[in-house]
Amino acid sequence: MLWPTARLRRLDPEVTKRLALARQNSPESETWLTLVEAALAESADVSRWRAAIPAPVEGRPARAPLLHGAEIAVDGRAVRRFVRRLAGIAALNGGAPDRLDAVGLVEAAICQDDTRIDALAGGDASTLRVVAQIAAVPLLTAAAQTIGASVSAAWWEGYCPVCGAWPTLAEFRGLERKRWLRCGRCATAWEMSWLRCVFCGEADHEHLGYLAPEAGETSRKVEVCDTCKGYLKAEPTVSALPWWGVVLDDAATVALDVAALDRGYHRPERPGFALEVRIVGRRSGFWTA
């Protein structure tokens, strides 16, 4: 491990258990799981990241997520340190990305701007995309915890009301089986009625359906739309999954993605909303307030 064990001790025993299980079940995901673990360890310093989140910009367009138009000031040094740690775990460019623009990377990741991430990569673009995705997690989860309560009850979009990403999972929660969409970036949950495609808004049941696993487990399924060919994995939950629950469940159900892709369904290539966020690296003293 590349960071002090004291930080790891802060992790919830439940997540430690889940990570160990995930490692056992998919040893090939070791690097990715270690990145997730690093994001969780970093997010444990939640007050540090929360302090950076400004109030939502007034006068945003009605369909814009809460972070749209925000300017977020972060401790540049802390962000660089975190991104370097992630790059080391991922062995990006030999693990020595000293000249990488870490603050720019986090900004591009939050805006889901893959073109910009690829340009920053210089070389290993696919690894940098994974690093970028994880690098944005502490700030995005802090944003959801800080301003997420301002999400309008009237939010009807299929994309995340905080960060603009498409949902990673749909939970059908509790005895009432209400459908809650979950963001795999910031962990926001927002309710949306059944029988409505999250990607294109299709509401005609003739065009909506499910794929269910062929054998064994029957509680999980894949929601599919024949109008836009989009798909979304769905699972029953007792209560809201934490961020790590969303991403680990997503990773543990790759077989469902394969089944959906095999049948011609896909996840949209473009983000739900083209978020505009500016991240500014401050020098020091910011976190000590």
Ligand SMILES: [Zn+2]
């Ligand atoms: Zn989100």
Ligand SMILES: [Zn+2]
């Ligand atoms: Zn659709």
